Amino acid sequence: MNKVRRIELTFEFLRVILGIIIAFAFILVLIALVADNPVDAIINFSIGPFQTSRRFGQIMGKFIPYLLSGCGMCFIYASGRFSLVGEGIVNFAPIIACIIIFLSGGWMAGIPLWINLLIIIVICAVTGGFIGLIPALGREKLGANEMVISIMMNFILLFLSQYILKAFLADRSVSFLASWIYPKNARFPALIADSNFHAGFYISMIGLVIACFIFYRSRIGRKIRIAGSNPNFARYSGMNIGLVMLAGQVIGGMFSGVAGAVDAFGLYERYQYNMLTNIGMDGLIVAVLARKQPVFVPFGAFLLAYIRTASVVLNLSTSIPFEFVNMMQAVLILFVAADAFLSKSKNKMIFKESRKKVSEQSKGA
């Protein structure tokens, strides 16, 4: 690895770390200003999530879907398209799985747990892929803005899944709108008893490996990266850009579908989403924190899951509303995704290094 590349990587890393530190400082100052007992509140916020296994389970419960939707968003984000349809897929894909579980005559009842879960995951992934295809087709074939379409589709998918839930799957014996209780062989078993840490963790790890493989080692992954970072170059070197972008968005949709499956069948015993889960949007934030690299997605996902859990913990102990961490996310993104942040000192370093190299070369000659 040459020196310039090394400097670039160092600064990339530094930027993420600095961004995280600044965002944390910002939020801690905010807590200290508002809370009645600042020291307690800050301790609660920073180490509270690790104090009990239950809270740690909460972190992991959030981490599992974030990991998958983050990987999916890496593909969409890397292909340079802003399809946010993952949000709606997380709501809608489990509904299709529910229809097959409850309304297909009970053929799934006798199947062993893991095979059944695999079937559910495949169903959700296929659903996600197909839904991801709609805004992608609109963009590549018709030139319709994929962002507008995908945001509208999120609302459509939300209302559609609510409709299907109410009309065909609703359990009338409970007071809230929810499906029947899932059969035993359609739930991810808990890894730590009485916590949110469930066996979907394995699925997300496998998903991460697959994402890394596709992204770095496969032909389509390389094409997506090239087409995303420089469409003109890709076009002139003979790539079918439309097809590549389509593939990127479909893969993203499939990962979102799996994220929905893992969340709906892991955390809850019935299908009970009644609004958008925000997992899709959080996937985007995870992808940004990971700098579009699936390898780093676990760190981003864990950080976000930790922040979210910490805010809930803080809310329980001090009644500061947990929504305030949303501000922290904006600060995080402002610094982590900022290309100009630290770029001056980076360029200075690179100049210095290059000059040294040139002078050494001229001495040698």
Added chain:
Amino acid sequence: MTIEWITSFLFSVLRISTPIMFVAICAVISEQTGLLNMAAESMMLASALTGVIVSALTQNLFVGILAGMVVSVLVSLLLCFAAFVMKVDLYLMSIALNTAMSGATVFVMYIMTGVKSNTAAAFNSLQMPAIHLPIIKDIPVIGKILSGLNGFTYIAWITAFLVWFLIYRTKLGLRMRVVGQNPSAAESVGINPRKIYTIAFSIAAAIASMGGMYLSMGYQNFFIRDISAGKGFIGMSASTIGNANPFITAVMSIVFGLSEAVTNNLKIYISDSQLLSALPYIITVVLIFLLSTWRIVQKKNKIRRTQHEVMAQTAK
């Protein structure tokens, strides 16, 4: 269906379409410069809360509205700083700002009132009064529909005209359109695209802020969390459908208001109202698809026509 029912229905359509119209016009301005204004939602939220708080504290409506506008412009300046100075992706920052503002408004509301759902109990905010137009109100049917609407509604209509004037009849508007069509070309003749973007976003923010304040100070006199409820995105798609033309966009936002009013009216009779709630969004997606197909067909026809002409000329 009596005439009275129809007039009151149309009246409610105009009432419902007001915030959408503000946001749609706000989206028109940024779309003319070639960028989508995804952050309209956050601008609405910020200004809606500020308007309520300031107008309640000062007991002056116009100070409240002004404060809401200023806060909204500040939000847009933050967005522009992030996007054009710090070089964060604009849409990414807009999404981050939307979630941030939905959190920040809850946070500020909690600090000011101790409640995190609405400000109804703590603040006695002022409300924009309904305005009765002098001559029109005496015309039998039309008067019932067009007169007596909230002041913001009339401001929205006037804004549509002003924005049309700004875009098509002023130097700034010309520059905005140039930047929107080709930023590099604009830069080569000495127009700084980032400056134009920032100006456009500030104007857009001021307009979006009135949409937000209509929700919290026109419709009712308190702020509820996430009061904008996706209206920012509907406005954005109205402008996309209207191809960033202020008048078509304004008409489109009335169409959206109509579909929402129909939904509200039918909800009483239909128990499974979820599909009905999805209706405006389905209409949007279908319309956008149809319009883009139409535009592509037109483009192809034009190319074919030009080819024919060139062929005919060379044949001569």
